[in-house]
Amino acid sequence: GAGLRLNSQIDAAYLKISDEEAQAWEDHVEREFMLWAGSKVCDAARRCTFGELQALARLSQLQSGDVFALLPAIPRLGDRFETKVRLVEADVVCNPDVIEIGQNILGGVEVGEYGEPLAYHFLNYHPGDVLQQYLRPAPLRKWTRIPAFGERTGRPMVLHLMESDRPGQRRGVPVLAPVMEALKQLSRYKEAELMAAVVSGFFTAAITSEMPDAKIGSIEVQSKDQVPAQPSDVQLAPACCLACSPARSSMRSANIA
Numbered sequence: 001g002a003g004l005r006l007n008s009q010i011d012a013a014y015l016k017i018s019d020e021e022a023q024a025w026e027d028h029v030e031r032e033f034m035l036w037a038g039s040k041v042c043d044a045a046r047r048c049t050f051g052e053l054q055a056l057a058r059l060s061q062l063q064s065g066d067v068f069a070l071l072p073a074i075p076r077l078g079d080r081f082e083t084k085v086r087l088v089e090a091d092v093v094c095n096p097d098v099i100e101i102g103q104n105i106l107g108g109v110e111v112g113e114y115g116e117p118l119a120y121h122f123l124n125y126h127p128g129d130v131l132q133q134y135l136r137p138a139p140l141r142k143w144t145r146i147p148a149f150g151e152r153t154g155r156p157m158v159l160h161l162m163e164s165d166r167p168g169q170r171r172g173v174p175v176l177a178p179v180m181e182a183l184k185q186l187s188r189y190k191e192a193e194l195m196a197a198v199v200s201g202f203f204t205a206a207i208t209s210e211m212p213d214a215k216i217g218s219i220e221v222q223s224k225d226q227v228p229a230q231p232s233d234v235q236l237a238p239a240c241c242l243a244c245s246p247a248r249s250s251m252r253s254a255n256i257a
Contacts, residue, residue, distance in 0.1 A: 072086060
């Protein structure tokens, strides 16, 4: 659908305000939220609205198992709000080459004594980017450690979107992981069947001659009724092409066994 939408409902009795004041406050907050979420200013890359970011995050979670969202404060000219959303692909979060003693890092997720996330380690480029691997060899690879929560405010710095199947799970599992091997085998079977059908549609031909040492087309014509076969005319094609083309139909009826 359209994604998550704000429906502000505050507790007027607890805040000791009237219903009219509460309604006015709710309308104002929803209006401000729509100014941020209804345009592309909420995206750090300036590409998607908040609803499109939700759809992209959900699709990435299904494909990769999880996805990460950073919440940086980026001041830009003309933007009313500094809070942005930056989606990061799951492959970018991985273990650094060097792990300090005492750090409990697995899958790029650093946890504490009780299994709570402390920080996430982001590589400075996608591991599958061949061009970046050529430009940035192993000595130039760098990881950025981003705390899970702000040190002074406790505000979430990284949102880890995943579905856990067991306690202590740190990374998500793609939705197609259980059937991935079967799908790969099915794809190979389909390609093999398709290739077998293509091969069976071709004619198998063998050119015979009473002078096997002579080259094709080099034998002199003994009669006007005989038409020499030119090397460029000797072709193989699917049966349907031979049946439809007059030139190839005549070649098919020639002395080719």
